[in-house]
Amino acid sequence: MAEHRVRVTQDSASRWRRRAGEYDTLAEALAAAEPGDTVTVRPGTFRENVLLDKPVTVVPAQGPGTVRIEPPSGVAITVTAAATVRDLVVEGGESSSPAVLVTGDQATPSFSGCRIETRSATGIEITAGARPTLRGCVIANPGGLGLRLRGEDTAAAFEDCEVAAAGQAGLAVLGGATAALDRCRIHHASGAGVLISDPGSAAELTGCEIYEIRGSGVQAEAQAGGRLVDCEIHRVTGNGLTLDGEAELVLTGCRVHDLPENGADLRGRARLSLANSTVRDFGRGALSIWDQGTEAVAESCQIHSSTGEYPALWVSDGARLTLTDCSLHDLPDALFVLDRDSAATAEGCSFSRIRSSAVSVSGGATVSLAACRMQETGTGLWFRDHGSGGLLTDCEISDVATGVIVTKGADPVLRDCTVRASTDAGVYVSAQGRGTFEDCRVSHGKGFGFHVIDGCRTQLIRCRAEQNERAGFEFSEPGPVAEGCTSDDVQATPTAVVPAGPGGPAGHGGPGGPGRPSGTGGPGGPGGGAGLGSGRGSGSGAPYGGADVPAPRTSQLASVGQLLAPSATASSAIAPIPDCRPADEALAELDSLVGLATVKQEVRTLIDLISVGRRRRQAGLKAPSLRRHLVFTGAPGTGKTTVARLYGEILASLGVLQLGHLVEVARVDLVGEHIGSTAIRTAAAFDRARGGVLFIDEAYALAPEDGARDFGREAIDTLVKLMEDHRDEVVVIVAGYTAEMERFLSANPGVSSRFSRTIRFPDYTADELLEIARAQCAEHEYALSEETERALLEHFGRLDRGPNFGNGRTARQVFETMIERHAVRIAHLADPSTEELQLLVPADLPVAPLP
Numbered sequence: 001m002a003e004h005r006v007r008v009t010q011d012s013a014s015r016w017r018r019r020a021g022e023y024d025t026l027a028e029a030l031a032a033a034e035p036g037d038t039v040t041v042r043p044g045t046f047r048e049n050v051l052l053d054k055p056v057t058v059v060p061a062q063g064p065g066t067v068r069i070e071p072p073s074g075v076a077i078t079v080t081a082a083a084t085v086r087d088l089v090v091e092g093g094e095s096s097s098p099a100v101l102v103t104g105d106q107a108t109p110s111f112s113g114c115r116i117e118t119r120s121a122t123g124i125e126i127t128a129g130a131r132p133t134l135r136g137c138v139i140a141n142p143g144g145l146g147l148r149l150r151g152e153d154t155a156a157a158f159e160d161c162e163v164a165a166a167g168q169a170g171l172a173v174l175g176g177a178t179a180a181l182d183r184c185r186i187h188h189a190s191g192a193g194v195l196i197s198d199p200g201s202a203a204e205l206t207g208c209e210i211y212e213i214r215g216s217g218v219q220a221e222a223q224a225g226g227r228l229v230d231c232e233i234h235r236v237t238g239n240g241l242t243l244d245g246e247a248e249l250v251l252t253g254c255r256v257h258d259l260p261e262n263g264a265d266l267r268g269r270a271r272l273s274l275a276n277s278t279v280r281d282f283g284r285g286a287l288s289i290w291d292q293g294t295e296a297v298a299e300s301c302q303i304h305s306s307t308g309e310y311p312a313l314w315v316s317d318g319a320r321l322t323l324t325d326c327s328l329h330d331l332p333d334a335l336f337v338l339d340r341d342s343a344a345t346a347e348g349c350s351f352s353r354i355r356s357s358a359v360s361v362s363g364g365a366t367v368s369l370a371a372c373r374m375q376e377t378g379t380g381l382w383f384r385d386h387g388s389g390g391l392l393t394d395c396e397i398s399d400v401a402t403g404v405i406v407t408k409g410a411d412p413v414l415r416d417c418t419v420r421a422s423t424d425a426g427v428y429v430s431a432q433g434r435g436t437f438e439d440c441r442v443s444h445g446k447g448f449g450f451h452v453i454d455g456c457r458t459q460l461i462r463c464r465a466e467q468n469e470r471a472g473f474e475f476s477e478p479g480p481v482a483e484g485c486t487s488d489d490v491q492a493t494p495t496a497v498v499p500a501g502p503g504g505p506a507g508h509g510g511p512g513g514p515g516r517p518s519g520t521g522g523p524g525g526p527g528g529g530a531g532l533g534s535g536r537g538s539g540s541g542a543p544y545g546g547a548d549v550p551a552p553r554t555s556q557l558a559s560v561g562q563l564l565a566p567s568a569t570a571s572s573a574i575a576p577i578p579d580c581r582p583a584d585e586a587l588a589e590l591d592s593l594v595g596l597a598t599v600k601q602e603v604r605t606l607i608d609l610i611s612v613g614r615r616r617r618q619a620g621l622k623a624p625s626l627r628r629h630l631v632f633t634g635a636p637g638t639g640k641t642t643v644a645r646l647y648g649e650i651l652a653s654l655g656v657l658q659l660g661h662l663v664e665v666a667r668v669d670l671v672g673e674h675i676g677s678t679a680i681r682t683a684a685a686f687d688r689a690r691g692g693v694l695f696i697d698e699a700y701a702l703a704p705e706d707g708a709r710d711f712g713r714e715a716i717d718t719l720v721k722l723m724e725d726h727r728d729e730v731v732v733i734v735a736g737y738t739a740e741m742e743r744f745l746s747a748n749p750g751v752s753s754r755f756s757r758t759i760r761f762p763d764y765t766a767d768e769l770l771e772i773a774r775a776q777c778a779e780h781e782y783a784l785s786e787e788t789e790r791a792l793l794e795h796f797g798r799l800d801r802g803p804n805f806g807n808g809r810t811a812r813q814v815f816e817t818m819i820e821r822h823a824v825r826i827a828h829l830a831d832p833s834t835e836e837l838q839l840l841v842p843a844d845l846p847v848a849p850l851p
Contacts, residue, residue, distance in 0.1 A: 009038045026050050041067045049074050052083035052109065059086045064113050075101045079132070083109045092118035095143060098125035105129035105153065111137050119143030129153040140165040146189060149177035152200060158184050169195040170213070173224070176200035187212045192219035193236065196247070199223040211235045217256070220247035220270070234258040240279070243270035257281045262288045266319070269293035276300045283308040292318030292341060299324040304331065311336035315344050315365070329353045333360065340364035340387060346372050357382050361410070366390040375399050375725065380419065383410035383433070392417055403442065406433035420444050420728060425451040426468065429458045436461070441658060443467050444728055448474040449487065455479030464577065466655050473574050486577040488655045577655055586649040594775070595768040596639055602759045603647060610654055629723065629754050631745070632735040634761030637807030640735045641695060648693035651731060658691035665694065667701040670715040678714040686722045686730060693731045700740035716751060723754050764807045766796040772811040782819065783838045791842040818844040
């Protein structure tokens with residue numbers, strides 16, 4: 001092998017040896033080298049087994065790929081010391097041995113730029129306390145494991161490495177070993193991409209990609225643990241993540257997608273934590289959680305775009321799931337919780353575009369949902385059988401077939417929840433279902449608001465039904481208990497409620513209803529979902545979706561007493577919705593405002609449209625589309641806030657808004673200091689205005705002329721989205737100067753379409769300012785002489801009507817100045833009369849006109 005000369009360069013501190021030497025074999029060169037020396041290898045293939053048992057450096061003389069280590073059998077390279085190996089190609093073919101073995105607690109080598117091409121038992125085996133570092137290395141071993149770490153105190157760090165092929169797992173961490181991978185890729189493995197097993201074993205992956213795996217992306221078992229940050233797992237034939245045997249995985253900022261099976265499958269008391277991660281395009285489920293003690297926690301995650309017909313989240317056999325601020329959309333079913341002791345908790349989550357059920361609870365399982373939103377789903381919530389239930393607070397269900405179904409002895413509690421725009425019943429209870437509904441509201445449905453049949457002992461406490469096409473409350477027979485409930489279709493205190501036949505909503509089977517598609521393994525699903533049958537309850541009641549529409553509710557009330565027992569009549573009485581304040585009173589206050597004739601006419605036109613539309617709906621006719629969101633333009637002090645407050649009260653009295661309160665905000669309340677905070681602030685202000693009016697003063701400040709990178713645009717975009725998602729819950733009024741508001745309306749394509757009506761508030765005339773001053777005097781028990789009124793009128797006529805003119809605010813400021821000057825004048829009188837204490841004279845006017 002004279003042509004394969006190996007040169008040893010003396011880099012050590014020894015003085016008793018020649019400085020360099022050349023050898024025919026690697027073995028000879030390594031034997032002669034001392035710690036710290038560099039072994040430089042000329043190009044060629046070396047068919048020998050290399051042992052690195054001292055801290056030397058081995059490098060090819062002419063760069064990467066020019067030197068190959070290819071022994072006929074056994075381990076190609078064994079490392080037991082802190083050696084450095086760069087840019088070698090290693091080929092091995094021993095099916096019972098690794099191509100590279102790093103072993104022993106003194107083995108802390110560094111590999112960089114190496115390529116392992118082998119059909120060995122393992123590409124690189126790390127064991128017995130070794131702690132190597134690999135950078136930029138590639139391992140291809142279609143005959144066995146890619147990388148394997150075994151044993152306590154064994155650890156390895158991998159940077160920018162790649163497992164390009166593996167006949168088994170790409171990386172196996174076993175027996176208490178630990179691995180850290182940074183920006184690595186593992187692909188084309190025939191086992192798990194990453195396998196972590198045994199107590200104490202752990203792997204931490206950052207910025208890694210795992211794909212084209214014939215098995216699970218990451219498999220953790222037997223009390224092992226792992227952490228993945230900013231990683232991507234996709235195109236695997238098994239689960240994205242498989243956890244069993246008390247294993248634990250933590251994922252932050254990861255993407256798991258394009259899977260034929262589950263995003264994650266958990267069993268055997270395993271635990272999974274997900275934060276800011278996405279699971280999408282899965283064939284079976286996003287998370288399948290099984291067995292007592294098994295738990296998954298997800299925060300700020302996205303779960304969407306199922307390619308199969310299974311529930312995205314499956315919790316059974318006593319497992320638990322916690323969701324916080326998560327979004328689930330474009331799914332056949334979102335969350336199924338089955339079996340006694342199984343439980344799911346969700347807070348601040350959204351469920352949208354769910355073909356069948358957003359949440360289904362059966363087999364004695366329970367759920368706890370707070371501040372969750374369900375939109376565009378078949379069924380919002382379905383509690384299916386005895387023992388199934390839970391607590392739901394402040395949840396919103398909209399644009400659904402049926403909002404809430406309670407059947408077969410299920411008994412949930414719902415508080416402060418809203419169901420809006422259901423095509424069938426908002427709440428449907430049958431077949432000995434129970435349920436307690438406190439302070440819940442059902443509105444704008446095409447069926448009944450609350451529909452309880454079969455004499456179910458449902459409790460309805462302070463519930464409210466508005467603008468439901470068939471009726472607000474429908475009970476087929478005695479059983480339900482209603483306390484303090486109100487409905488807008490009840491014109492006078494009724495003696496009872498109207499019975500209906502026991503027919504159920506279209507697409508929802510009664511007891512023993514249609515099952516899910518073959519292979520799902522879940523409880524029966526609602527009709528109308530993808531692949532589901534349709535079913536109707538039987539009986540004499542008109543089915544949902546049929547052509548027969550019952551007579552108006554008021555015409556049926558008279559015969560109720562003959563059909564129900566007196567006790568049921570008393571306990572289930574529904575009252576009319578009480579007015580916050582009669583609309584006439586609020587309109588009278590609006591009329592009493594000084595000036596604003598055109599404003600008053602615009603508001604009255606809107607109110608007339610709403611009133612007539614409501615009557616048309618009650619008559620079974622289509623109502624005109626309402627444009628409730630408004631733009632108020634004009635100078636400050638022209639009464640915009642006052643009119644907005646009265647407008648909200650009037651809409652509440654008409655049943656259009658639930659509360660009618662006013663929430664006034666400006667730019668400082670909506671725009672945050674950093675990315676993301678503006679959307680949070682805007683959503684919080686919108687939530688405070690739910691049921692009332694959100695009044696944004698000086699709204700043009702959200703769209704400054706030079707604000708290309710201004711966060712105000714984010715507030716506008718967020719507001720437009722919220723107005724669309726909750727269009728029946730909040731009226732938004734934006735106000736500001738006329739010219740500046742034109743810029744605001746052009747800031748977002750959706751703004752002008754949502755604010756299609758503008759009301760202009762003109763400046764007050766001098767006579768109107770005098771009238772405001774008179775009102776101030778009357779309110780505070782002062783009086784104006786005729787001379788004073790003439791002087792005031794002249795004063796108001798001389799005021800500068802520039803951009804800073806305050807209108808009504810100016811009139812109030814003038815009045816406050818007058819009473820201050822009056823006090824100074826009267827204070828010098830020894831015994832002023834009552835008339836002198838009240839009368840304002842021309843001398844009390846401001847010396848110069850206020851701006």
